[in-house]
């Protein structure tokens with residue numbers, strides 16, 4: 147049974163919980179009415195066709211807009227384009243030539259920043275495209291990229307796009323083994339990496355992991371960017387310095403004429419269990435969606451400074467810290483390091499330093515800042531901010547309100563963007579200038595996209611009841627076209643549920659009274675408690691709405707009678723201490739918010755929870771802890787030491 151009735155979305159009495167865009171924003175966005183949604187809804191394919199013609203420079207126009215035989219579907223058929231040309235070349239043909247494309251902020255505070263204009267980017271990308279060609283990379287060959295947040299990561303991606311070689315970017319904090327798995331699956335020919343990078347003041351020797359990963363794989367050449375100057379191991383003939391190769395090539399490389407449906411990139415999902423899946427994105431549809439969503443969702447204007455904090459190793463980094471802003475000719479900030487280096491005010495210092503107008507980050511980060519206290523934020527002037535974005539997980543009310551009031555000064559809209567590696571760009575969110583912005587509610591499908599919520603039988607559950615979020619065809623142009631080398635898995639994962647008729651998102655959601663979409667979290671992390679479905683995200687949000695709670699993660703523990711029961715791991719805000727009273731309050735809050743079935747079996751209070759380097763709580767480890775299962779490799783965590791404390795707190799006995 148899918149849970150009934152949801153009362154726990156607390157209304158803010160003063161603002162009634164709904165924030166419409168300010169008049170100023172409406173003016174910026176120039177679309178203060180519903181027409182855009184109506185127009186798109188009447189003819190979704192036509193809507194995207196018009197946009198595609200307007201926002202992309204095609205070498206050859208497409209003959210047909212959309213074709214579908216699910217699970218396969220195509221957009222802009224017969225069209226020829228190059229994403230690098232669209233992201234770089236066409237800007238240097240305009241006044242944007244000397245506009246800043248990338249403002250890079252290194253982690254060490256004393257090191258100068260680097261600013262690349264579109265013209266600089268053009269030069270670098272052309273040369274690097276020639277480097278790749280010289281190394282033997284041809285159209286269709288895969289290139290793996292294992293780089294930190296330095297401009298060379300965007301240069302490398304764009305150079306690949308320029309010559310039609312799909313890139314596979316692997317998060318720089320992933321282990322050698324993860325990189326190896328991804329190289330082997332993609333059968334990459336070349337790896338681009340760096341000697342090292344800075345993280346919390348330390349030099350991380352990236353080349354050492356790269357060396358370990360490439361041995362015995364298809365990698366023929368390794369290109370190494372000199373970032374930190376630390377000593378590295380060198381394999382003559384295989385390894386080449388980036389700067390040396392760049393000295394020895396022509397300045398111009400003709401962009402490859404790519405078919406709209408040619409592969410642009412492969413991106414592996416972080417896959418905590420089993421083999422990682424290589425999500426395949428193609429050229430035309432992805433470019434159109436990346437452009438339009440960046441432009442509209444973030445209301446990106448030419449004079450804006452935009453900053454998405456996501457690492458390039460994730461899809462958010464691909465679309466919103468590389469392709470989207472560059473396709474729009476925007477100016478973006480990228481930051482190499484940790485948010486707490488030299489202290490917890492670093493991000494806010496960066497916003498002040500560059501006058502950032504648009505800021506896009508994840509709820510986890512926000513919750514961390516809540517925990518650290520407002521004083522870090524108050525040190526800096528954030529008055530340039532206009533639009534705030536949230537992504538990656540459901541944002542709880544507390545985090546939303548704090549983001550709105552403390553970061554946004556009660557002045558900026560928060561666009562809560564729901565999407566996935568698979569969707570290529572955001573597809574459920576409110577648009578500045580239109581709204582509404584309802585805390586914790588992602589709201590509505592992006593114009594030209596349509597979602598529904600189904601129960602197990604493929605029917606819409608009663609209003610307010612949770613079901614499965616599905617996307618109705620015609621599918622959005624930026625959707626994945628497959629899983630690299632595994633068509634069966636693609637079919638089964640995304641189209642297996644409802645007879646191949648819709649895209650299955652693996653997320654739970656419900657329609658609010660006003661008909662907006664509220665995401666409840668992954669259904670594959672779903673719990674069945676006494677026959678009831680409970681989503682971890684939902685439980686966490688309720689727990690986090692308690693004033694003492696900074697962060698919470700809920701996992702399912704096997705339960706003799708109920709099948710499964712939730713265990714909540716909780717980090718308290720400074721100034722709060724564990725007490726029976728507090729425990730009771732939190733449990734009452736859950737019972738009140740979700741019902742007695744959601745009642746946690748156990749509350750585990752911790753100083754810290756195991757997190758990935760990108761800041762996501764590793765629920766896999768919490769799950770293993772509560773089940774006495776093997777913990778697996780914990781060394782890739784941001785904070786492996788956090789696991790020790792938890793072991794004793796929950797009496798972990800280990801397997802067997």
Ligand code: WTA
Pocket residue numbers: 415460461462536537538539540541562563564565566567568588651652653665667668
């Ligand atoms: C979750 C990240 C609630 C969701 C772009 C999805 C969200 C998964 C939101 C994809 C949001 C992402 N509200 N949940 N605004 N954004 N998610 O592939 O469960 O890393 O299925 O893509 O993150 O994660 P992925």
